[in-house]
Amino acid sequence: MAHLDMTGGHPSPVVAAAARRTAVALALCGAFLLLPALPAQAETMSWLFRSNHPNIVDVELYSQSRDHVWPGGDKVFVLDDGQTTEFAIDCSAGEDICYGAWVRGDANAYWGVGLDDEEACESCCYVCEAGETEVIVLDP
Incomplete structure (x- = not known):
């Protein structure tokens, strides 16, 4: 509730200063709401795999933070030679x-x-950061 100076009918200096601070804070909040969201910093992350399975193994990477799959576009990463890829x-x-x-x-x-991305796993997820995973070995 505003306190009025009864001699002139104007808000006291303390109330006026508080009102100015509130107005400035609201203006700044409104300005931030109009700014576009900044994208998260992009990182290049290398995933290292080796399959010991005798057959071809296909791999996809699934974001759990957004709707995205690598390599995407109905393509898969392929492991077919027993080498680290x-x-x-x-x-x-x-x-x-x-x-x-x-x-x-x-x-x-x-x-x-x-x-x-239909199964549960205990140790198949990583946090995106620049660098590489350890070698993920897929045994039969």
């Missing part, structure tokens, strides 16, 4: 990403979250 992706810093891998033609033989 690197897949580099651009992701948003701090984004949670899980891998899903499966034997080509047999989605029931899977690692991580499997095909289409």
Whole structure:
């Protein structure tokens, strides 16, 4: 409630100063609401895989923070030679990403979250940051 100076009918200096501070704070809040959201910093993260399975293994990486899949566009990363393979992706810093891998033609033989991010996993997710994962070994 505003206190009035009864001699002139104007707010006291203390109340006027508080009103000015409140008006400035509200103006600043309104200005921030009009600013576009800044995108998270992009990072390049390398995922290292080695499959010891005798058949071709397909891999996708699934963001748990947004609706995004790598490599995307109905493509998959392919493991087919028993060698350590690197897949580099651009992701948003701090984004949670899980891998899903499966034997080509047999989605029931899977690692991580499997095909289409449909399975549960305990240690198949990483936080996006510049650098690389340890070698993720997929054993039969």
